[in-house]
Amino acid sequence: MPKVLIADKLSPAAAEIFKNRGLEVDVKPGLTKEELIDIIGDYDGLAVRSACKPDADVIAAATNLKVIGRAGIGVDNIDVKAATAKGIVVMNTPFGNAITTAEHAIAMLFAAARQIPAADRGTQAGEWPKKAFMGTELTAKTLGVIGCGNIGSIVAERALGLKMKVVAYDPFLTEERATDLGVQKVELEQLLARADAITLHTPLTAATKNILSADAIQKTKKGVMIINCARGGLVDEAAVRAGLDSGHISAAAFDVFVEEPAKDNILFGAPNFIATPHLGAATTEAQENVALQIAEQIADYLLTGAISNALNTPSITAEEAPRLKPYADLAEKLGLFAGQIADGGFSDIEIGFEGEPAHLNTKPLTAAAVAGALRPLFTEVNMVSAPEMLKARGVTLTEATRSDSPVYDNLIRIRVKVDGSWRDVAGSIVAGVPKIVEVKGMALDAKFRPVILYVNNVDKPGFIGSLGVMLGDAGINIATFNLGRQSQGEEAVALVGIDAEIPEDVVKKIEALPQVRYVKVLTF
Numbered sequence: 424m425p426k427v428l429i430a431d432k433l434s435p436a437a438a439e440i441f442k443n444r445g446l447e448v449d450v451k452p453g454l455t456k457e458e459l460i461d462i463i464g465d466y467d468g469l470a471v472r473s474a475c476k477p478d479a480d481v482i483a484a485a486t487n488l489k490v491i492g493r494a495g496i497g498v499d500n501i502d503v504k505a506a507t508a509k510g511i512v513v514m515n516t517p518f519g520n521a522i523t524t525a526e527h528a529i530a531m532l533f534a535a536a537r538q539i540p541a542a543d544r545g546t547q548a549g550e551w552p553k554k555a556f557m558g559t560e561l562t563a564k565t566l567g568v569i570g571c572g573n574i575g576s577i578v579a580e581r582a583l584g585l586k587m588k589v590v591a592y593d594p595f596l597t598e599e600r601a602t603d604l605g606v607q608k609v610e611l612e613q614l615l616a617r618a619d620a621i622t623l624h625t626p627l628t629a630a631t632k633n634i635l636s637a638d639a640i641q642k643t644k645k646g647v648m649i650i651n652c653a654r655g656g657l658v659d660e661a662a663v664r665a666g667l668d669s670g671h672i673s674a675a676a677f678d679v680f681v682e683e684p685a686k687d688n689i690l691f692g693a694p695n696f697i698a699t700p701h702l703g704a705a706t707t708e709a710q711e712n713v714a715l716q717i718a719e720q721i722a723d724y725l726l727t728g729a730i731s732n733a734l735n736t737p738s739i740t741a742e743e744a745p746r747l748k749p750y751a752d753l754a755e756k757l758g759l760f761a762g763q764i765a766d767g768g769f770s771d772i773e774i775g776f777e778g779e780p781a782h783l784n785t786k787p788l789t790a791a792a793v794a795g796a797l798r799p800l801f802t803e804v805n806m807v808s809a810p811e812m813l814k815a816r817g818v819t820l821t822e823a824t825r826s827d828s829p830v831y832d833n834l835i836r837i838r839v840k841v842d843g844s845w846r847d848v849a850g851s852i853v854a855g856v857p858k859i860v861e862v863k864g865m866a867l868d869a870k871f872r873p874v875i876l877y878v879n880n881v882d883k884p885g886f887i888g889s890l891g892v893m894l895g896d897a898g899i900n901i902a903t904f905n906l907g908r909q910s911q912g913e914e915a916v917a918l919v920g921i922d923a924e925i926p927e928d929v930v931k932k933i934e935a936l937p938q939v940r941y942v943k944v945l946t947f
């Protein structure tokens with residue numbers, strides 16, 4: 424009988440579900456890393472919230488583990504790459520705690536506007552500090568929402584109900600969705616200049632890290648309030664401290680910190696600073712939702728092989744699995760390629776299946792492709808949430824099938840439209856190996872590798888030599904080299920599989936080569 428470990432404080436509903444479905448379950452919150460490593464080999468399933476951190480060492484010791492379930496949204500406590508490499512499915516519950524977290528952000532906004540925690544402390548200390556607190560009325564003030572996804576859009580709706588004006592910055596928010604929500608879509612600079620209060624609701628990615636930097640904070644209105652109930656690291660904590668000390672920021676309320684648990688943070692003790700210990704999702708209702716959902720998902724997978732809300736593998740039924748799996752993996756990799764060369768949001772995505780995959784259930788294949796294409800912006804996107812997220816953002820999805828395939832037995836093609844022009848890639852499974860066989864209509868034959876340097880250039884003599892010398896001078900080994908071109912002297916592409924991450928200055932030098940039009944380091 425499969426055995427599950429609940430390694431964080433989850434609602435008791437989760438253990439009940441495991442037992443009712445005939446699984447063995449141990450509930451051991453608060454284990455040290457060493458204790459977890461000692462026992463993890465006994466378990467088929469692991470259920471966590473955010474305190475337990477199944478990192479690469481834990482995963483290496485998890486000899487029987489098949490699934491890690493996160494009762495919540497963010498999986499930054501889980502080493503998803505290590506889990507994927509070991510064939511362990513990682514799943515989350517993308518919607519279960521969104522309302523509760525949005526309510527916490529609104530509570531923090533009020534607490535900041537009226538300095539409720541400090542007023543409470545003074546009152547209960549017998550000071551009756553009536554003169555010390557002059558608050559800010561929220562009605563008619565402008566709330567700037569950075570990241571208008573599940574939680575951000577609920578916060579926006581609540582703020583509109585409070586008669587605030589709402590401006591939102593989110594590259595995936597369409598004008599139509601913004602209009603439906605009743606918010607004004609703006610660029611970040613406009614949001615910074617206009618907002619009386621700013622609230623953050625993005626995941627932590629390379630693009631959002633320090634999105635409220637010292638420089639950005641300087642561009643905000645004097646007296647601005649800052650609320651962060653998303654992830655530590657979205658805001659430069661030292662810059663917020665300086666802003667609170669100088670009075671430029673009138674109040675800040677944070678639920679999340681760069682280092683958690685936050686025991687000694689630079690913000691602690693700053694004037695008008697309010698902290699909660701990552702309580703955004705901490706309501707009975709939300710915890711019951713996410714515990715029930717994750718227990719059902721883990722039990723389904725261990726007992727029937729059905730996968731839902733997986734972050735690292737397509738959702739497919741046990742019967743379909745053997746035929747669909749290789750195409751789903753190819754579709755997701757091609758999506759990731761297209762999403763990375765989209766360089767931000769895209770307005771349309773087209774997915775074409777030719778030959779064998781056109782005869783299969785293409786739904787999970789499309790979902791895999793879309794999840795891949797969205798992943799550069801949404802780290803937590805999964806096969807179930809991807810189509811939903813695409814729809815909510817007004818991105819047009821077109822799926823086409825063609826029963827034969829002129830050149831290959833099988834082909835998957837993905838096109839994304841960015842600022843009115845299409846970027847495309849196609850791939851095929853050739854002798855069991857997933858390959859990139861076309862980029863921008865140019866034929867090539869490249870295997871996927873963890874790091875691929877993608878160069879779009881003009882086919883002129885000297886380019887390949889200069890590129891090779893630049894990589895060699897930087898000590899970067901070339902593992903594979905694939906070229907495609909339209910015709911002699913015309914547009915060309917190079918896909919260079921390299922053995923290491925490529926430093927930014929080397930990328931800049933390659934970009935400066937006279938034959939080069941575009942360079943991107945792709946990771947898979």
Ligand SMILES: NC(=O)c1ccc[n+]([C@@H]2O[C@H](COP(=O)([O-])OP(=O)(O)OC[C@H]3O[C@@H](n4cnc5c(N)ncnc54)[C@H](O)[C@@H]3O)[C@@H](O)[C@H]2O)c1
Nearest residue numbers: 497524570571572573574593595624625626652653703704
């Ligand atoms: N405090 C808590 O306890 C708690 C609870 C739940 C979720 N969270 C966190 O809240 C965050 C939001 O969760 P969600 O469910 O709303 O996620 P979501 O994926 O639904 O929404 C995130 C939004 O951020 C946008 N975005 C991505 N990159 C951006 C960028 N560079 N600039 C501006 N916008 C960008 C996306 O387009 C998307 O609309 C996540 O980090 C999640 O982990 C925290």
Ligand SMILES: O=C(O)CC[C@@H](O)C(=O)O
Nearest residue numbers: 472473495496497704705
């Ligand atoms: O489990 C928690 O308390 C935090 C959850 C939250 O950070 C999430 O990403 O879902």
